[in-house]
Amino acid sequence: MKDSVRGHLDAMLLAVLEPGPLHGYAVIEALRQRSGGRFDLPTGTVYPALRALERAGYLDGDWSTVGGRKRRTYRLTGSGRRALVAERTDWQDFSRALDATLAGES
Amino acid sequence: MLPETDPLGELVADLRGRLRGPRSVRAALVREVDDGLHDAAAAYREAGLAPAEAARRAAEEFGAPADLAPLYQAELDASQGRRAALLIALTYPTLTLAWDALWRYASTGDGTASGSVTLAARLLDAGSYGAAIAAAVAALLFGRASATWTRRLALGVGTLGWLSLVLSVCTSVWMAQADGGQGAAAMRSSTPGILVVLLTVAASLAVAGTATSTLLRAGRLRISLPSAPVR
Numbered sequence: 082m083k084d085s086v087r088g089h090l091d092a093m094l095l096a097v098l099e100p101g102p103l104h105g106y107a108v109i110e111a112l113r114q115r116s117g118g119r120f121d122l123p124t125g126t127v128y129p130a131l132r133a134l135e136r137a138g139y140l141d142g143d144w145s146t147v148g149g150r151k152r153r154t155y156r157l158t159g160s161g162r163r164a165l166v167a168e169r170t171d172w173q174d175f176s177r178a179l180d181a182t183l184a185g186e187s
Numbered sequence: 188m189l190p191e192t193d194p195l196g197e198l199v200a201d202l203r204g205r206l207r208g209p210r211s212v213r214a215a216l217v218r219e220v221d222d223g224l225h226d227a228a229a230a231y232r233e234a235g236l237a238p239a240e241a242a243r244r245a246a247e248e249f250g251a252p253a254d255l256a257p258l259y260q261a262e263l264d265a266s267q268g269r270r271a272a273l274l275i276a277l278t279y280p281t282l283t284l285a286w287d288a289l290w291r292y293a294s295t296g297d298g299t300a301s302g303s304v305t306l307a308a309r310l311l312d313a314g315s316y317g318a319a320i321a322a323a324v325a326a327l328l329f330g331r332a333s334a335t336w337t338r339r340l341a342l343g344v345g346t347l348g349w350l351s352l353v354l355s356v357c358t359s360v361w362m363a364q365a366d367g368g369q370g371a372a373a374m375r376s377s378t379p380g381i382l383v384v385l386l387t388v389a390a391s392l393a394v395a396g397t398a399t400s401t402l403l404r405a406g407r408l409r410i411s412l413p414s415a416p417v418r
Binding site for chain 1: 202215216218219220222223226227230248249250251252254255258259261262265329330331
């Protein structure tokens with residue numbers, strides 16, 4: 082599970098940020114909730130992954146005050162939304178092909 | 188009684204000690220990690236864990252700094268490399284335009300130069316614009332580069348910086364001394380000439396400094412994905 086999660090971490094991060102901006106730990110919480118607790122990578126991998134997505138122009142990161150403390154908050158950019166749509170399409174194609182292959186002869 | 192430990196503080200200090208790069212970017216990265224760790228510990232405390240156990244769980248889930256540091260270092264290298272690339276991309280066209288303006292409008296020299304000096308000047312201009320274009324492309328490529336490619340790009344930008352600098356300094360010194368030192372004499376007798384020389388020296392030192400930092404930092408980077416179990 083860990084390797085497959087790692088391979089799709091970027092797409093998962095874009096997906097959890099789709100509804101609205103979140104700070105680093107809230108992103109980790111959202112990943113856990115949406116993955117039903119299966120997200121089991123070291124949480125320390127999330128912060129540099131968010132920075133890499135920001136560097137690519139998929140996220141905008143900014144310091145803001147959340148709950149009385151300054152936190153770095155990330156929001157999806159237009160480019161990030163387009164990348165997420167492309168990732169979803171790729172995954173659905175792959176998933177359909179895998180389902181058909183694993184189902185065997187019926 | 189055992190002394191109280193601060194697992195979160197120790198973890199953050201360990202990670203900070205492993206990172207090299209632009210100070211402001213490094214401070215922001217480490218601060219974000221520190222915030223996240225304290226958020227995680229607070230969540231465990233709210234769930235009913237004792238403070239010490241909550242902090243230990245948050246640190247354990249984070250992973251080992253030794254395994255994670257290359258991922259953070261890649262972001263620092265991208266930042267350093269992009270800054271160096273942008274500096275090179277801006278410096279050479281600025282210097283080329285400053286030297287052109289000096290010869291055309293500041294009445295420096297008597298306007299005569301041998302064919303070989305004119306050819307060297309044209310080659311220097313072409314090389315400067317070539318280096319600037321290569322650096323601008325590299326600055327764009329840093330955006331989507333993986334950790335491995337970030338390191339390669341940073342090494343390339345550092346090498347480009349030094350190579351272009353050595354070639355331009357050698358060519359400029361030769362041109363100044365050619366034709367019996369006519370160019371150097373013209374520079375010394377003109378205020379705009381002295382200002383452009385000072386600008387060139389300052390810009391060259393800036394390129395040398397940033398190219399050296401980029402090469403040293405990228406040279407140290409080693410990529411290994413974290414593999415330590417979390418729970």
